[in-house]
């Protein structure tokens with residue numbers, strides 16, 4: 440089975456459309472690691488699409504927030520403002536769908552899906568040490584995670600931890616291969632709000648049983664996504680950051 444792996448779409452319809460066009464014909468099923476909504480201006484469009492097209496869904500912290508499953512106290516000001524806007528904007532059906540999303544780790548075939556970390560979906564795995572801890576709590580040798588909005592990941596080879604190298608700014612694709620027997624925690628990056636100083640939408644392609652992952656980036660119409668955020672009256676930082684990818 441060939442999978443399109445998405446994470447952190449964050450209601451960015453323009454970025455999602457570009458990813459789907461870029462990956463067309465190269466996958467059989469879609470997996471999503473959560474954060475369908477929050478920050479962006481198209482929550483219903485993205486959730487309507489996910490309900491119709493994504494085979495394996497997982498909830499993220501912003502999905503929880505947007506359907507009232509969590510307190511907004513720990514969100515910063517702009518995340519809280521966007522969560523409140525999203526809550527008011529979402530249809531009742533889409534809110535019910537978000538509320539029913541499963542929490543990770545979610546086993547699927549011979550890998551696992553998580554949003555943040557295995558024991559805490561709100562925790563950010565941003566270092567080899569955090570990845571080493573996380574791998575201890577995962578049964579399969581391969582897991583995909585999101586939440587950091589940073590494409591890449593970590594691999595444990597014996598006692599050594601390796602960091603997956605970044606995709607160079609001018610490259611649209613890079614295949615990362617690992618040795619059998621290693622344990623991998625890999626992040627496809629964020630479709631709708633990349634934070635690795637590369638504004639292009641990030642995603643990944645994986646084929647069952649392979650010891651490799653294709654990391655991809657797709658250009659999208661950033662000004663259109665920004666205009667939608669501004670027109671919705673969302674905090675200006677949410678449109679500004681899309682231009683720089685932070």
Ligand SMILES: [Fe+2]
Nearest residue numbers: 447474499586
């Ligand atoms: Fe996110």
